[in-house]
Amino acid sequence: MAPLLEVEHLKKYFRAGGDRQLHAVDDISFTLEAGKTLGVVGESGCGKTTLGRTIVHLIEPTEGTIRFEGEDISNPSKKDLRRLRENMQIIFQDPYSSLDPRMSVSQSIMEPLLLQGKLSKAECREETLKLMKVVGLAEDYENAYPHELDGGRRQRIVVARALALKPKFIVCDEPVSALDVSIQAQILNLMLDLQEERNIAYLFVTHDLSVVKYISDDIMVMYMGHMVEKAPSGLLFENPMHPYTQALLSAIPVPSIHNRKKRIIMQGEITSPINPKPGCRFAARCRYAAPDCAQAQQLEEVERGHFVSCCRCHEIKKAQAYQTN
Amino acid sequence: MGEKILDITGLKVEYHTDGAIIYAVNGVNLSLYKGETLGLVGETGAGKTTIARSIMRILQTPPAKLCGGSINYKGQEILDLSEKEMRRIRGNKIAMIFQDPMTALNPIEKVGFQIAETIAVHNKITKAEAEKRACDMLEMVGIPMERYGEYPHQFSGGMKQRVVIAMALACNPELLLADEPTTALDVTIQAQVLEMIQNLKEKLGTSVILITHDLGVVASCCDSVAVIYGGQVVEYGNLEHIFDHPTHPYTIGLFNSLPKLDSGETRLKPIKGLMPNMKELRPGCHFCERCNDARECCKTLSPETVEISPGHIVKCHFAKKEVESWPHSLKSNI
Ligand SMILES: Nc1ncnc2c1ncn2[C@@H]1O[C@H](COP(=O)(O)OP(=O)(O)OP(=O)(O)O)[C@@H](O)[C@H]1O
Ligand SMILES: Nc1ncnc2c1ncn2[C@@H]1O[C@H](COP(=O)(O)OP(=O)(O)OP(=O)(O)O)[C@@H](O)[C@H]1O
Ligand SMILES: [Mg+2]
Ligand SMILES: [Mg+2]
Numbered sequence: 001m002a003p004l005l006e007v008e009h010l011k012k013y014f015r016a017g018g019d020r021q022l023h024a025v026d027d028i029s030f031t032l033e034a035g036k037t038l039g040v041v042g043e044s045g046c047g048k049t050t051l052g053r054t055i056v057h058l059i060e061p062t063e064g065t066i067r068f069e070g071e072d073i074s075n076p077s078k079k080d081l082r083r084l085r086e087n088m089q090i091i092f093q094d095p096y097s098s099l100d101p102r103m104s105v106s107q108s109i110m111e112p113l114l115l116q117g118k119l120s121k122a123e124c125r126e127e128t129l130k131l132m133k134v135v136g137l138a139e140d141y142e143n144a145y146p147h148e149l150d151g152g153r154r155q156r157i158v159v160a161r162a163l164a165l166k167p168k169f170i171v172c173d174e175p176v177s178a179l180d181v182s183i184q185a186q187i188l189n190l191m192l193d194l195q196e197e198r199n200i201a202y203l204f205v206t207h208d209l210s211v212v213k214y215i216s217d218d219i220m221v222m223y224m225g226h227m228v229e230k231a232p233s234g235l236l237f238e239n240p241m242h243p244y245t246q247a248l249l250s251a252i253p254v255p256s257i258h259n260r261k262k263r264i265i266m267q268g269e270i271t272s273p274i275n276p277k278p279g280c281r282f283a284a285r286c287r288y289a290a291p292d293c294a295q296a297q298q299l300e301e302v303e304r305g306h307f308v309s310c311c312r313c314h315e316i317k318k319a320q321a322y323q324t325n
Numbered sequence: 326m327g328e329k330i331l332d333i334t335g336l337k338v339e340y341h342t343d344g345a346i347i348y349a350v351n352g353v354n355l356s357l358y359k360g361e362t363l364g365l366v367g368e369t370g371a372g373k374t375t376i377a378r379s380i381m382r383i384l385q386t387p388p389a390k391l392c393g394g395s396i397n398y399k400g401q402e403i404l405d406l407s408e409k410e411m412r413r414i415r416g417n418k419i420a421m422i423f424q425d426p427m428t429a430l431n432p433i434e435k436v437g438f439q440i441a442e443t444i445a446v447h448n449k450i451t452k453a454e455a456e457k458r459a460c461d462m463l464e465m466v467g468i469p470m471e472r473y474g475e476y477p478h479q480f481s482g483g484m485k486q487r488v489v490i491a492m493a494l495a496c497n498p499e500l501l502l503a504d505e506p507t508t509a510l511d512v513t514i515q516a517q518v519l520e521m522i523q524n525l526k527e528k529l530g531t532s533v534i535l536i537t538h539d540l541g542v543v544a545s546c547c548d549s550v551a552v553i554y555g556g557q558v559v560e561y562g563n564l565e566h567i568f569d570h571p572t573h574p575y576t577i578g579l580f581n582s583l584p585k586l587d588s589g590e591t592r593l594k595p596i597k598g599l600m601p602n603m604k605e606l607r608p609g610c611h612f613c614e615r616c617n618d619a620r621e622c623c624k625t626l627s628p629e630t631v632e633i634s635p636g637h638i639v640k641c642h643f644a645k646k647e648v649e650s651w652p653h654s655l656k657s658n659i
């Protein structure tokens with residue numbers, strides 16, 4: 001059976017004045033099975049949001065193929081798009097701006113059901129109350145408005161709304177970043193429960209590396225539009241191979257005042273994603289950079305399921321092992 | 326410790342919205358010394374942004390209503406200043422990084438121009454110099470200066486946040502109120518930004534109030550921490566107090582909720598329940614409904630704040646008992 005989602009050589013370029021092109025997403029390929037989570041991490045501005053939005057067709061891809069349940073959806077017709085919307089949803093970071101302030105809680109959740117037009121009004125309301133229960137919102141909030149609610153409850157509405165049409169795939173763009181750690185834990189548990197019950201697949205974008213490790217089956221690391229590394233969650237943390245991934249993991253702030261780690265400082269010029277040169281985009285800041293890095297990099301499967309896009313990764317690993325011994 | 330530059334006592338703020346009153350801040354006391362970084366952590370809706378906005382005097386009134394308390398900034402009562410006097414302080418002496426970057430950015434103005442303008446307003450320099458400085462600031466927050474002429478909508482969420490940070494830091498403030506400044510940033514750029522704030526502290530003795538829910542960030546760059554719940558400070562202390570001897574049940578719950586990098590847990594352990602709605606001021610402890618150790622008195626009596634060790638303040642009926650249950654080795658320094 002085909003995987004739920006297949007993305008091949010996906011590109012999204014934005015025009016940046018004149019004939020200059022900003023390479024926001026540049027040749028990304030991956031597959032995602034039903035009921036699994038692919039975490040996406042990377043530097044701010046590296047193209048994570050653009051990737052998510054392109055997959056669900058909020059913006060048009062420049063090039064590449066997207067297949068959903070085996071069917072090519074790269075250029076959907078209006079009718080296809082409607083069906084797609086039922087199966088693919090997106091949750092944005094900011095629970096303030098992703099809810100219409102003039103709609104009450106139940107109106108917000110009910111809207112996609114009403115637009116879909118399959119259920120009567122009474123059935124829609126019944127379904128809405130059910131959804132509120134699923135996400136842990138008390139019925140008394142049915143008529144409340146977003147500004148009256150705290151961030152945790154608002155994000156529950158957003159989740160309920162995304163679930164309304166029973167999607168098989170949800171892009172979650174920093175869904176818990178705005179929440180404190182306790183409410184964040186509640187929402188993450190809820191999303192995992194829902195995944196188990198309904199076999200939903202997530203593309204989960206976040207900056208919080210302990211969250212991504214906890215929630216993902218696989219993790220993809222992006223750097224300036226490229227996928228530089230992808231591995232099963234545990235492996236990526238045990239054996240990061242790409243120098244950018246290593247720098248990223250070294251910078252995780254630990255919630256303790258005792259074990260201070262040493263952060264890898266990245267120096268050098270920040271390259272621009274506008275009309276970038278071929279070759280590794282991290283090279284300008286990489287302490288292991290060599291002439292070969294100016295060539296286009298190939299993705300290599302270094303161990304089962306672990307892909308790295310760095311021509312020097314084996315040498316680097318060896319040198320590092322030597323240093324620590 | 327050096328000079329005390331900020332002293333907040335008994336701060337009370339309410340929001341009056343169609344018929345209902347939300348008791349957002351209920352008697353907050355905080356002080357801040359020159360060069361100190363104070364972390365504010367707490368539940369969403371606990372009142373952190375409201376406290377920061379009160380200091381800047383930019384609460385929107387109505388719906389907000391300042392109902393009491395005092396905010397003393399270097400001997401001046403901020404709450405008594407005229408709007409004109411306040412304008413001189415804002416930006417120059419006190420700068421704020423907003424939680425939502427679009428509060429501070431103009432959607433139809435070029436990003437670089439907006440930074441340059443802020444720099445020009447706060448420093449006596451030529452336009453060309455301001456532009457040059459703006460380019461440097463962009464690069465310092467990791468954005469190539471080539472992108473000077475773009476508009477906010479062409480930037481990613483984190484890039485907008487970095488522009489706002491550049492603008493706030495460009496003013497060389499004495500007091501920086503940073504409201505979730507690095508929430509939308511990856512950890513490497515976050516570390517860079519925190520370092521910039523650290524440099525400002527070292528260069529100018531800037532004091533910082535850092536609102537964040539990232540306890541890792543607190544551990545790496547704060548000197549003291551106030552844990553806010555239901556518009557009150559429920560625990561306050563230095564890093565050692567909060568990280569090694571967290572005592573209020575809410576603070577302990579926060580630590581328990583964290584996903585751990587080195588464990589294979591399948592479900593997280595959040596604090597049960599949600600924030601009470603702050604539409605009525607209940608008599609007891611605001612946290613009692615969610616507290617596993619709550620007793621009868623917690624429902625009816627508001628707990629006093631007790632200093633369980635020098636500088637470590639907890640607002641809980643059972644704080645003292647907690648200390649007694651610490652392992653002996655930890656008690657020796659009390
Ligand atoms: N509508 C747009 N027009 C032009 N450029 C854009 C547009 N949207 C995004 N970009 C650019 O594309 C690149 C990727 O942006 P994107 O929002 O996908 O980043 P991101 O990884 O989500 O970053 P963050 O972590 O800060 O949210 C950035 O350089 C950004 O400036
Ligand atoms: N303009 C407003 N009108 C009505 N209520 C408001 C307004 N602004 C804030 N509140 C309410 O005041 C309380 C405190 O809000 P505040 O924004 O200060 O919390 P916070 O601690 O900053 O939360 P977060 O972590 O979500 O940013 C919340 O219950 C909130 O709903
Ligand atoms: Mg983004
Ligand atoms: Mg806030």
